[in-house]
Amino acid sequence: MEAARETLTPTSNLRTQYMAVLREVRQLQDHFGLSVACDVAANIITLLYSIDIFLSFATVGYQMCIVTISTIFMCYSLLRLLMVAETCAAASSGADEVRSLFAECSLEVPPLHFSAAGFFYVDRSLLVSVISITVTYVIVLYQFHSV
Template structure:
């Protein structure tokens, strides 16, 4: 790329620039369609993963407290890791797409200064909202969702542990 007005130097590879613009628009269109058609599914998946994480954590605590066999603890741990991995993969994919769209927007803003009005710069001037994947409009599916879900599950686990300790001490004091 060179500055407009320099003779004998090409301004930009317009074919590649148009291809990048089409890819940017397709990514935003895909995000909107995913939000419309798969938003409820993303909502149910995130809620199901949260309930699964809390339930499995509680199961692990109860198995540990009751000192049952280790195979049940191993299966619960594997299942918990699977649910955590499922949620992490979903959140990472959505965050990765949003980050790439942000990088393309920054690239277009840098290219915009080099392009003369008209030519290939018309579609790069389109105002677009930041890319995000929504779970039926309730929340965005991204990496902070994973962190907050795990944080909430840990908070519930701490409450379960404290409650089980309270029950055990009150039961022992009655006897």
């Protein structure tokens, strides 16, 4: 009976800490979720606009300075999206490891996800979505520029 209490105490303490972290994450999402959504949207718009400028001036053989600047903005936008998505994904995967520990002890805890004001989850799937949107946009732009 003593051994059961000793093993239960650290587990319940860990569960209490996990629930406290989950509350803090939800509070952060309430305060910064809309800001993250706007930041992601601004990065996508900057990325697409940079691609548009790149295609417009690179196909005409215009000044290399404009093409270089648009390439820098494309890389900058992708890097910002990558940083946000990877940070949220790393925190979520760490929380999943803790949840698996609770599953072994038959304790149920809610999952940890980061969302941008409830519009979408901020994780690695966001990067896949942005890349697919970008590729589709580039194909359509290239078709219009070649006509």
